[in-house]
Amino acid sequence: MRGMPRGKGNCMDQRTSIAPGVWLSRLDADKFCRQRIAISFLWPARRETATAEALLSMVMERSYAGCPDMTQLSKKLARLYGAQLDVDIQLRGANRQLTVAVTGIQDRFALDGENLSRAYAQLALGVAFTPVMNGDTLDPEAVAIEKGQLREQIESEINDKRLYCLRQARRRLLGDAPEGIERWGYLEELEDITAEDVTAAFRHMVRTACIEVVCAGADADAVRDAVLHTLQGVQRAPAAPVPFRAVPAAGPGRFAEPLPTVQGKLCLLFTAPHVATGQDLAAMRVAVALLGGTATSRLFQNVREKQSLCYYCAAGYAVTMGMMSIDSGVEHANAAAAEHAILKELEALRTGPITDQELAETKRALINQIAAVGDSMAAREAWWMNEILLGTLLTPDQVSAQIKAVAADDVRQALGQFTLAVTYSITQGGAAE
Amino acid sequence: MKIEANEAIRQATAFESCTLENGLKILVKPMPGFTGVHAVYGTRFGSIDRSFLLDGRRVDAPAGTAHFLEHKMFESEEGDAFTLYAKTGASANAYTSFDKTCYIFSATSRVDENLDILLGFVSKPYFTDATVQKEQGIIGQEIKMYDDSPEWRLMFAALQCLYSAHPVREDIAGSVESIARITPSVLYQCTDAFYRPENMALAVAGNVTMAQVLAAVERAGLPAVRNKGSVQRLQPAEPAAVAEPWREFTMSVAKPMLALAFKEVPPQGARAALKTALVCEMLAGLICGDMTPLYRRLYDEGAIAPDFSGEAMLLDGALNLVFGGETARPEYVRGLLLEEIARLHREGVDEELFTLCKNQTYGGMVADLEHVTDVAAGLISSYFRGWTPADELACLASITKQDMDEALAVMLDEARSATVIIRPAASGKEEQP
Structure with a gap:
């Protein structure tokens, strides 16, 4: 620290x-x-x-x-x-x-x-x-x-x-x-x-x-x-926190758990060789938001709005272990189609075109969120603890500046690192795989 | 309680307001030092507003219409509102409750543009058969997601047991069957009836001024909008007795869940409603809040989880108190709850607990004056109910132990109670104490 x-x-x-x-x-x-x-x-x-x-x-x-x-x-x-x-x-x-x-x-x-x-x-x-x-x-x-x-x-x-x-x-x-x-x-x-x-x-x-x-x-x-x-009275021997590290690549493994539910759930986990830091982390934030972090993201617009394959479909990045998750609430009958559609959107972002407009809009949404951190005691404290753990101690303004500098190629590169490791679904019936 | 003499409270609850000639209410709370702005544009139209006369013609909207309309209002001929907000970076959403529908955004920049978007799309309904049909699929999935939520199912089961006619018994989103009956024509009838200036309000809090908000209202042409025709809400007659005293069902849950619900007589008028709402909220805390002997006993016995609690619901034509949560021993907990209520009926509420509960409620009200989101939401919510945040605090200060005892004397009658138990799908045997 x-x-x-x-x-x-x-x-x-x-x-x-x-x-x-x-x-x-x-x-x-x-x-x-x-x-x-x-x-x-x-x-x-x-x-x-x-x-x-x-x-x-x-x-x-x-x-x-x-x-x-x-x-x-x-x-x-x-x-x-x-x-x-x-x-x-x-x-x-x-x-x-x-x-x-x-x-x-x-x-x-x-x-x-x-x-x-x-x-x-x-x-x-x-x-x-x-x-x-x-x-x-x-x-x-x-x-x-x-x-x-x-x-x-x-x-x-x-x-x-x-x-x-x-x-x-x-x-x-x-x-x-x-x-x-x-x-x-x-x-x-x-x-x-x-x-x-x-x-x-x-x-x-x-x-x-x-x-x-x-x-x-x-x-x-x-x-x-x-x-x-x-x-004063405590014999202190503080140990340095373990730096964040990428979880090892695994799988791909597929798991299905039958439960008596009305709606199915689908969760995809992806691993990367490194935990993103600094400017790479800014690129990762933009990439994951563009994929599935806003109401205009590819997953929300294409998988939910256009194809009606799920009610929610969100992507997240765990900076603590370099892992990306995509989770979705799906009709049991649509689970396979939703999974296919999600992977297709990921691939399209990795290899296909990214318009200047969608990139700018995603960055704007993130910067807007970050600017609001100072308006909430809880958000400010959470931000600070995160920065301490990352060891970067960046202010919201500094991270916003990094986000502004992210280009489409950075997004492709960020998403290109991921390998699908686990597919887990809650199914309606049948035996667990 | 010396609330009114407190200068900090006076400042925190102060806000600016004005009413346009057509009845649209504007509420603004400038908050120095805050970066963000939160805006709520709402209508007094919620899931309980099912039947009404529009220019003398009766309309019976299917369950879930207000929520359905909320989804559809985001669309116009040019596209959806999310696309417009994407250009500004604002975070936008909407929600429907039993008695209102609200459209919101949070932004840290381009506030004027965001207000233009908000006031623009909510004022221009656009529905077609094709867009309605598409939304039926998406909302159908939302309904299914809630069908897997034990807390949600417990609450609506309790409301269905209490009420035989009042629309509060229907899920806010309706059912897959009810929303299948929604047509563009029904939606237009509802916008004509409830999306009219005299039934709406705009609340904005944060880094904003009244002049800024009024300028946006002008740009949107809202002062020129007229209230066309007449509207009269219709409430079905609701008997005093409960509809169904006991209901059980199973779900995929770890432990049983219990709701013990009481049907009460709703008060008439805003002042009485405010006092009743606060009295009921405190009564719930005095019966099984974490300071009570009952909570302590049940907690130490492992019969309840920390979130076991009671809460009150007050709507037009409906007042109830519901106690509940997760418990391995639902019948046992129900019995002790009824015993404690009977004891309080005999002995009255504890003076020390009453004072502490009042203190606690005051702290909660102050906390709600902190964040731009809570402030804007609180302004519109209290306006729709006929009071202000300052009225809430003044009313709290005026409540005495005698008020509590008098309310208790006519409330929480076991004969007007209903019990709901959700049991784990795999087994249904209750453990014995």
Whole structure:
């Protein structure tokens, strides 16, 4: 990770290293009605602790030492005018990211002159660093209850068929690669996870993670002092995050899963030899948007509007692993025709003409979206975390300038790298292939 | 609550408005510091507006007509609106709810051009047999996609159980069969009746001025548009009793899902409606929100997931409260919900929880004043209901525990309730507590 440039359009006022592996960023939030403090832990993902880590996020969201009861914590948040506490865990390439965030109204909206920003900071820091302990371990009762909730969470995945299809496809593609570690861990391991396992996951995180603190409107100086004070007693050995890398080429593999559904789902995953960065990433953004990222994209216009083969058909690029996905909701009977049509559109973009008009319009749509990043606290924070992980630390204006420079040949070259690796479909009946 | 004395609230809820001679309402909220603009051009025409008199002639539109019209309005003789927006880079969309249809765009540049596009295509309906037929295929696929959503199916099953005549019982998009009956003639009758200035409003928020918006309205020729003929909405008579007290069906879900729904008497007039909407919203939170003893008990027992909740729906001629979510033990949870409601009927709502719930609701309202998208949507939505965002806050401040207890005394009667359970397709056996 590097220091941050302070260029034009830079949405971060300041990002400074406050301790080894700990950064603090300030975001101006005066124009917003709310403020937010987010503490993100980032460390190399490990398969063997994935379930305990997922459980950790749920135990942390439930309570902390300063407010050890879940219901009392809900009341505390309500007292803070419905402040929102989120503890989210996800995979970022081959890294785990756990984020504790408190979002609440700005102090100027407090009806009794309360110092809300201080209360939000205390809450976020408390949840992030001082969980409820029973002796040397996290509260076993809380762990047991949250195990039940995690089980539900994992099992409920099938309720959203679009997401389920995409995840099943990714599982086939990623196999045992670190990028394929399950966000919510593994059902078959859940029963044996103990409070000690979750405690160990917490200690590992606090000891080895790089920590990014983002203060949007909160008193950043007070937060910095509090973070440093909290970490004083911790033997820190922060590990550098794993750089994003391309998933190895595989397949092509075809998989079909029969489920009692009204609409079928189709997901195609493509691999590339490299993860796109810098100007190549700008070209990739344009290419994927032109293929299936806007309402005037080739997939939307030709596969949905002209051929009526699907209700949705969208392309996406996962910069964390250099993978392109195309997913679609299709009539069961039309699945094969939709797949054929999608691949035909991809091939047409790779080898056929791209008009100046469609290229300009796609770039304009992307630039419009990027320009709006500064209007949303969530989008600004997400943008910044992404840039930190990419190691590029580019501002929206800088990325917009890169996008403007993309030419039709860059689009062809970007899409030309992809190889179809996995085709996964949710079918109506028959046996799984 | 000292809401009205708060200067920040006064500024955040302030907006400019004017009404053209023909009745078209213009609502503008300039938001200094924001780059983007969000515009909503809407009509008070939703899925529940099925029957009406147009110049004395009765029209009965098939279920799903408002939503169908939303799709079709994007097309003109020159092409679709997406193609026009592609030239400006704006992100455009539309949505239909039970009681309104809205056309939207978000942009960070070329706002005048985008307003011209928005006001232009929504004012020029163009339907042919061929384009209607094509849309029937696309919307048919959209309907099928929602048919696989357990949350959607649960909600409409609950509404069908509550109501025997009110059109809220029909899916917003209609059914494959109902939309097959839609013709260009029906669509033109609906645009004549509901896409008329006195029934519409334009709300714009962000980096924009009233002068800019009025200039666009002038360019579109909207001041010269006349309200032709007369329109009278017709609501079928709805009995007080529920249509069907219990319904079960199966789907491809991981766990059963429960909805316990109550049919209530809708209030008359905008002021009463606003107060009722807020009271019902808070009542739902006081019965099974995350601060309540019932939620805590069910959560700790693993009987509910974190998103188990209650919500209120208020429309012309329909008011209901629905509690529900995923649960492995639907009958058990239903029983405890009814017990808790009975206890509250006897004892009244908890004073501390009421105050906290009010605080929480206030924070939620402030949060809705932050983003250009929410602000524009909130302006048009509150205008269509006959109030303003400031009215909502003032009404919240005025609500007392006594108001809650009085509302509770006449609401949530088990005799006017309906239960819906979705069971996993593979098995239907409920676990015993």
